Amino acid sequence: MSTAIRRAIFPLLLLLGAVASIHYGAAYHSVPVLVEQEEEVEIDVPNPFALPPGLAPDSPLAQTPPFGDPSLGPPPFGPAPFEVPAIKQVVTRVTQTTKEMPEPALIRDVTVGGVVRLASGELKRTYSGDQGPSLCPT
Amino acid sequence: MASMAKQKSFFHRAKLARWRLWVQLGFLLAWLDPLLMRMQSVCGPVFHCYSCPLATFACPIGVLAQFSALHVIPWIALGTLLAVGAAVGSFVCGWACPFGFLQDLLARAALPKFSLPAWTGVFRYLVLIALVLAVPYWYGEAHELFFCRLCPAGTLEGAIPNTAQLVLSRQVGVLPGATEAESAAPDPTGRDAAPEEGAGQEIPWPSRTRIAILAAVLAAALVTWRPWCTLLCPLGAIYAVCNRFSMVFMRFHPDRCRDCKVCRSLCRGGERPERRVDGLRCVRCMECQQCQAVSVATVFSPGEATGSRPEIQ
Numbered sequence: 001m002s003t004a005i006r007r008a009i010f011p012l013l014l015l016l017g018a019v020a021s022i023h024y025g026a027a028y029h030s031v032p033v034l035v036e037q038e039e040e041v042e043i044d045v046p047n048p049f050a051l052p053p054g055l056a057p058d059s060p061l062a063q064t065p066p067f068g069d070p071s072l073g074p075p076p077f078g079p080a081p082f083e084v085p086a087i088k089q090v091v092t093r094v095t096q097t098t099k100e101m102p103e104p105a106l107i108r109d110v111t112v113g114g115v116v117r118l119a120s121g122e123l124k125r126t127y128s129g130d131q132g133p134s135l136c137p138t
Numbered sequence: 139m140a141s142m143a144k145q146k147s148f149f150h151r152a153k154l155a156r157w158r159l160w161v162q163l164g165f166l167l168a169w170l171d172p173l174l175m176r177m178q179s180v181c182g183p184v185f186h187c188y189s190c191p192l193a194t195f196a197c198p199i200g201v202l203a204q205f206s207a208l209h210v211i212p213w214i215a216l217g218t219l220l221a222v223g224a225a226v227g228s229f230v231c232g233w234a235c236p237f238g239f240l241q242d243l244l245a246r247a248a249l250p251k252f253s254l255p256a257w258t259g260v261f262r263y264l265v266l267i268a269l270v271l272a273v274p275y276w277y278g279e280a281h282e283l284f285f286c287r288l289c290p291a292g293t294l295e296g297a298i299p300n301t302a303q304l305v306l307s308r309q310v311g312v313l314p315g316a317t318e319a320e321s322a323a324p325d326p327t328g329r330d331a332a333p334e335e336g337a338g339q340e341i342p343w344p345s346r347t348r349i350a351i352l353a354a355v356l357a358a359a360l361v362t363w364r365p366w367c368t369l370l371c372p373l374g375a376i377y378a379v380c381n382r383f384s385m386v387f388m389r390f391h392p393d394r395c396r397d398c399k400v401c402r403s404l405c406r407g408g409e410r411p412e413r414r415v416d417g418l419r420c421v422r423c424m425e426c427q428q429c430q431a432v433s434v435a436t437v438f439s440p441g442e443a444t445g446s447r448p449e450i451q
Contacts, residue, residue: 008437011224011385018221025213103214104179110204111178111188111196117208117278136189136286136296 030100033115034124041093044086094128101125112136154434155424158233162242165234169194181215183222184235185373187289189296191303199270199373200292203285207274219373223380227387231367231374232421237291238367244359245406252362253408259368259419262375270372287345290352290366297344304341363406368419381416388422389435390415401429 101109101123109115109125112133118124127133169186171194178188182195198215205212222230231238245251269285279286286292358365367374381387390401390411401411404425409417411426426432 004438004440008385011383011437014224014383015221015385018217018219018224021213021217021220023217025217029211029213031208031210103212106205106208106210107181107196107201107212107214108179110208111200113279115208121209123208123210136187136292136300 025103029103031103031106031123032098033101033106034118034122035097035099036125036128037095037097038092038128039095040090042088042090045089047084047087050084050086155427158423159242161233162236162239166236166239169236181212181218183218183230185237185291185371186235187286187292187294187296189292189300191299193295197291199289200286203270203274204279206271207279207284209275219376220380223377223384225385227381227384227416227422228374228377228420229386229422231371231377232423235367235373237294237371238364238421240294241355241359241364241366244356245363247360249360253406254362254365254368256408256417256419259375259378261369262371262378265370266372266375282347285372288348288351290348290355293344293348293352297348301341301343308341364421367421368407374421375418378418378420381418381420381422385437387435387437388415388420388424388426389433389439391431391433395431398429401426401432404428 101115106115113136114126114133115123116126165184169182169184170192175194177194178196180195181198181201183198185199186193186195186197188196188200196215198219201212201215205215265285269283269288273281273283274285277284281287355366388411395412399412402409405411405420406423406425407417407419407421409415409420411417411429411432415426415432424434427434
């Protein structure tokens, strides 16, 4: 084996290892990160003008015949004279899930302080949504 | 074989150092994100803060420190450093690093110069082990001694421009990073933005420690050659180790040496090329190549890897 090749083996092996390291980091390495996701959901809020639950038209009390006699039919006062619909309200719900974050994305996020390590040892993304912080915290 | 000899003679004849300024300028343009690609997922090989508004790549030392704080192995950053180190060693420091380029420009000031003793290069390993790896690992990135909180390159390229941007945006009434139209748009959460909300945003001024470190490094660069690189740079510390086995290296030819000590006088890093041509403080600026006993070689070049004249005092 010539001197040149013998001398080149070590740096070539290191270069090969470096390329393998980059490839592994870019293609396979990922870490679990707690991610908070915000989603807008529509919920029904009880109307303050609605009948109390015990007096609602579909409540057991309203279905009970007068004096407990079934032959008398439904109560004479029948269903409630008016029905107040519930109020629809859009709220933002925050859910926390664990996502596998690939290393290139992690590099991008740490450059702006987008990922921190909690005392529990878990990694957590510091922002929700797609738009990360614009500046490094340091 | 003939081509190798030709390559050797080219390296020896061409005084590559005279092109260094232009090469540094070219690399500076590459690091300053001329195409606005903002490839922050990719680790760059040089010391250039990723907080800089004009940074193309992520700083490898910043990534090492941040990943140390997260207790995650940075395979990409390690691979990048190892690949560049194994290929060219600290040529990156001398020819491509923007912070080194700045210090080179400052060193042109006509002031009396003094050189630091070679042993001071050991401090770089302390910085690497303590501030880049240990402090983030044990205390997290919020600690005051976290490397990025002290880094002069980060102060110059990231903290000062970003603070200036915030101050200017406050003066013109536009939130940072937003166009005027975006600032005028209603808040998507439905809140009525208070008129003083943008103006009242706290501006994160760089700490006095950071400013003091930057001022000290820049002032020192006027009177000594590359004080940051030779004394404290953790990236230079990594590449300096790689100098010992990189594919491209500096070669000393004992048979051509005439004991003139020209190579020693040319080395601004305080190295003694006739004893060890790839010393720990060598950034491969190739100034010593002006001496006929020193040349650039590759592992495929014929001849011994290096040589020395230990008898020269």
